[in-house]
Amino acid sequence: MSASFSKSITLKKDFKIQDDEFLQLRDFIYKQSGIYIGDNRKYLLENRLANRLKEHNLKSFGEYFYFLRYDVNRKIELNKLFEVITTNETSFFRNPPQIKVFQDIILKELIQTKRSKAQKYMHIWSAGCSTGEEPYTMSIVLHELLGSELPLWRIRITANDLSQSVLAAARRGIYSQYALRTTPPEIVRKYFNEEKPGRFVVQDSVKQLVDFGQINLSDRFQLKKVPRSDIVFCRNVVIYFDDEMKKNVINSFYDNLLPGGYLFIGHSESLHNISRAFRPIHHPGALVYLKEG
Incomplete structure (x- = not known):
């Protein structure tokens, strides 16, 4: 033993x-x-x-x-x-079907709409960001979609978690091969520097879009301070809450989202019996929730 x-x-x-x-x-x-x-x-x-x-x-x-x-x-x-x-199990490009819908459908439509209105600004909220893999994934996707046009946009990703230690790790942006297990190899080569075998550092260009900070999702005052969002990600977080808390948090996300904004939750989670405010939109491999208006 x-x-x-x-x-x-x-x-x-x-x-x-x-x-x-x-x-x-x-x-x-x-x-x-x-x-x-x-x-x-x-x-x-x-x-x-x-x-x-x-x-x-x-x-x-x-x-x-x-x-x-x-x-x-x-x-x-x-x-x-x-x-x-709390459990902080996560990875880059976690649940690829969801990320594909985010990249190929939701984000492309949002970018086109904003271009047509000459509104080149966007805010995305990662609520429960853990050690940073999710918001950095969003940043990488935005780099891929906008390319050389990115500097012409004003984009912020607000990334929050309850734990100060995981936020400190997120800010460092240093990851193992395991954290990149669902990441396409070409993305790893393009957006990470391998300091030594099995130790990867997120490039500064990816970090620059993300603001990390502590937040307690049970504190409505804190939630009201988050800028209005085009997209909210809160995956595998509300599973820790009872029904009353779930409803309060989801209502806060609804209030935070701009009309026409989208909420992503965990692929095994559902808003059934929690909120009827959103319209569920089914895509291959992913369900997203639309705030109509």
Whole structure:
């Protein structure tokens, strides 16, 4: 048995979350972030927070809850908490059928419409951007579509996440081969510099279109500060929310979108029973939601 595996077993034995502790932490997390952890996922908190208890030499989850409420370092720890309770599994050009619809249909139509109106500006919002693969993918797609015309446009991609650590990684823009597993090889050669084998850095031209910042999707005041968008991406994020929170977030996206704007959510997600405000548009391999007007 490896030392690391043995250590993880010890942690699970040492730190058992009691029912009242689970309820305290579950409600605290919901209030702070809108992320809802169901009763059947008690093990998730126990497993993911064990190392946080060890880090601060705490003896119980009750002590950890007290730490989050009252310690002078509670704001720093809150970011650590967000980091461990969310999953940041992503990649460049994730779900290629969706990206193809974004590039070949939605974005091309949007560019043509704006050209016809002499409105060469665009805003796209990546809400839940994780370590940056999604907004950088959007930037690359825009470079591909606009080419030498790009400098004539005013384009911003606002990329937000709850976790400060993943945002820091996104700003660095350094990725492994695994993060590029769904990226066409010619795109890798064109928009990344391979510093050393298996270590790829996004080129500055791609970074320049993207603004990263922390946001809490449960905070309506923060959401209202995001510029009005032509397209909103929020993929595999609302799965963490309960029904009330889902409705609030989707309504905020609707309010943020300009008339004729589009919302992309995860390919396995749906707005069914969440919102009837959007018109679903079916494309081969992808479903997008239109704000009519």
